[in-house]
Amino acid sequence: MQSHKTRVRFAPSPTGLLHVGNARTALYNWLFARHTGGDFLLRIEDTDLERSEARHEAQLMEDLSWLGLGWDEGPDVGGQYGPYRQSDRLDIYARHTEQLLNEGKAYRCFCTPEEIEAERRRAAELHQPQVYSGKCSRISPADSLARASAGESFAVRLRIPERPLRFHDLVRGEVEFTSESVSDPVLVRSSGVPVYNYVVTVDDALMQITHVIRGDDHLSNTPKQVAIYEAFGWPVPVFAHLSTILGSDRERLSKRHGATSIASFREMGVLPEALVNYLALLGWGAEDGKTETFTPEELTRVFKLERVTASPAVFDWDKLHWLNRHYLKQSEPQRLAALAWPHLPLPPADSSSPALQAWVERLIALFLPALDRLDQLSEKTQFIFRFDETAAKQNAENAPLLSSEIAQKVLSAFAARAAAFSGAVTPEQFKLWMNEVKAETGAKGKDLFHPVRIALTGAHSGPEFDKLIPVIEEGSQLGLSILNIRARIERFVGA
Structure with missing residues (x-):
């Protein structure tokens, strides 16, 4: 008996990674289920035994969990409509195939691949639809059974009624396909393996799926599935075919x-x-x-x-x-630190001291305004962990800023103060030096700050000094391979 509760499913094939299009499909199914108070099922469509792999299934489930799309029924949590892997449901499909054959709603097709191809070529030459002629549908049930019993190879095809196949799509409205355009589709190949359109329909019906939400690449499959629902006398679910996702060039995203x-x-x-x-x-x-x-x-x-x-x-x-x-x-800072840790040259997070944990949080906060993604931290923080004064001097943007006489005076004056100082440099101490250098050299604005910034960071722009200085100094005190302010300016001027 059909449930009155909304039930949707996400049914990926474990043949590769979960990509944007399928992830959006999973999300829309999940949102619809949660919005309506219904159930969200995860079903693994692994009848492609050659390409399906357990590691892909595990990755799919991990990715869905990471996105927060938990499921109510599935291969790992069970449910009353299982099994939830198609490879575990082959006996179910076989029983339903036998039912369709016994009721005359499906028939055995003994045509060889060569005969099917010859039919297709003739239809193409005559500019007719390249669909199966249905000639095996005229074989009597007794002859069909006798040929099968004698060991002759056969596929199983569904008899498509001679009338349009219609369904309602929540995205596209009423959709109709002619019976001629569908032909009599194969349900079970001659190898005995059931096809996608067949097993997905049986599964959706038996799992009482009320809404099928999927990509529009499945739109042409839907009339075949509607015909299967009707052959069994099952209620047809509501469909919603989602649009294709394109890249910036308006081609399918890849x-x-x-x-x-x-x-x-x-x-x-x-x-x-x-x-x-x-x-x-x-x-x-x-x-x-x-x-x-x-x-x-x-x-x-x-x-x-x-x-x-x-x-x-x-x-x-x-x-x-x-x-x-x-x-x-x-x-939260703690969460960002944990996520960013792999992108930084640091010891394992689980063996690090609270002081280092706190320092990483300050480091991330310093660069956060300039980040689109956490993996950008590796490049943006590189000068803190691996300062290269030679590369900084040779940089095409820096060289003109460093070659002037005023820049040399500023660096010399700043280096002299750093050399005469012992202990950690604070933002206040740094500000005092900059004021003294300004008074001594007459430099101001870019002429004053750009040479010093290049000497300390390798670039003429970056985080504010009052926030940057403590991060560099504290990092050098934590035993990391970080040059402090004094060592940076001394190496830069001396190089």
Whole structure:
């Protein structure tokens, strides 16, 4: 008996990494289930035994969990409609195939691949639809059974009724396909392996899925699936086919547009809440037409499938980075430190002292305004851990700033004060030196600050000195390979 509760599923194939398009599909299913108080199922479609791998299944589940898309039923948590791996359901498909054959709603097709190809070529030559002729549908049940019993190889095909196949799509409205365009589809190959369209329909029906939300690349599969529902007398679910995601060049999003797997976004230091927020906006928008930041809880409250657009969505890295910056600034320092640790040349976080933990939090806070992603920390903090005075001097942007007479005077005056000083340099001490250098040399503005900044950081722009100085000094005192202020200026001037 069909449940009145909303039930949706995400059914990936474990043949590779979870990518943006499938992740958005999972998110929309999850949001719809949570918004309606329904169930979200995870089903693993692993009938492609040659390409399916356990490691891909584990990665899929890890990525979904990282995104916060927990499931109510699935291969790891069970449920009353299991098993939740298609490879464990082959006997179920076999029983239903036998039912269709016995009821005359499916038939054995003894045509060889060569015969099918010959039919296709003839149809092409006559400019006719390249579909199966259905000649095996006219074999009597007794002859069909006798040929099968004699060991003749056969596939199983569904009899498509001679009428249009219709279904309602929440994104596209009413959709209709002619029976001629569908032909009699194969349900079970001659190898005995059931095809995708067959097993997905049986699974969705038996698991009482009420809404099928998936990518529009499945749109042409839907009439075949509707025919299977009708053959068994099962209620047809509501469909929602999501638009394609495009790259900036308006071509289908792929690896050539940059990272597209959820694992790669995670490694880059994109926060899950930022990615979830962004994925939600790829084809959906708020009712007010302007709100763009949503926590998962807020999305759950406001998400409606009726607001999903049929127009293709363009993946915008700038928009994703903008959202990630928003959530980075809202995150707790301890969390950011843990996430950023792998991007810094530091000892393992679990063996580090509280003092180092606190220092890392200050380091991240210093560079956070300039970050789109946490993996950018590696490059932006490089001068703190590995200061290269030779490269700084040879830099094309720095050389003109250092070659002037006033720059040499500023560096000489600053170095003299640093050499005569012992102990940690504080922001106050640094400010005092800069005022004295200014009075001694007459330099001011860029002429005063650019040479010193280049000598300490290798660049003429960067974080504010009053925040940078303590990070460098404290880092050098923690036993890290960090040159302090005095050593930096001495090496730079002496190099």
